[in-house]
Amino acid sequence: GTGVVTATPEQGDVEYLSPVTIGGQTINMDFDSGSSDLWVFNTELAAGSQAGHSNFNPETSTTFQLLQGASFEISYGDGSGAAGNVGTDTVNIGGATVTNQAVELATAVSSSFVQDTQSNGLVGLAFSKLNTIKPVQQKTFFDNAIATLPIPVFTADLRHAAVGAYEFGNIDSTKFNGSLSWTDVNATSGFWQFSSQQFAVGTGPTMNLAGGQAIADTGTTLMIADPSIVNAYYSQVQGAVNNETVGGVTFPCAAQLPDLAVDIGGNYMATVRGDDINFSPVDAAGTTCFGGLQAGTAGGLQIYGDIMFKSQFVAFNGGNNSIGMAPHQ
């Protein structure tokens, strides 16, 4: 069957939370197309870490089974991480159900996760080759569900400061304008990765980024692009500066931000709305704002995170390893 759940943004669109039912217990979690572990806050965690969270209780789930001797340990690009034990249980996401899903019970989580009491774990939706469970790697929810879905797809419909949705096994064509543009994905790295070699700032000329590669990552808040793109973009924004103290580019909150179009696999130019690149104020007065577009390393993998998803409806096809995109309806 299919499954559909809400995707509710935290304050400031920092991340999006969706209800997941594990062994009959419903817990709000962060769906992350940039990683491949499903781990959850739980009653095995130290009380101080559990405080304020929804904690899965494996003892009250009649379907939970410990996976003897299995463990996980994951660290993310933002320096956060989690580690712990592993079991299996029935996981139901909006109706799409997997009866023997690996559920990773964190016994240690980094402080940024503890402090984010809205989020109680991650559902990894990248390729299973990135799963960190040892000694035997386990599959993602999507990998386990895919054969039972009417079509081998999940979609992300993320919105600025509004409730969106994740859907499994169906593409809701009322959620986007026109037709989806499809692009082959290179799954070698385990990410939903595609070439992204051209870009345009506002109504300006199309510019080249030879060899550019990017991933579609719902678990990253911002859009991390090559410095050449970031410099070209903010050269068009009055008062934009690289603010070392704050850790990225800031500009006056009143600035008029141009749109940014980026190439998706040579087939489609995805336009990211300028308004969404005005991410958040850094000062109480709301005078200086932090950019939703920030620089990665030159020539490195670009990370198209939630800033892009707020402009584009995205379908992830695990049947033929492709990604479909179109502007939101």
Ligand SMILES: NCc1ccc(-c2ccco2)nc1
């Ligand atoms: N890209 C994976 C990811 C997702 C969320 C988080 C996170 C840290 C604190 C709260 O959430 N870190 C990394």
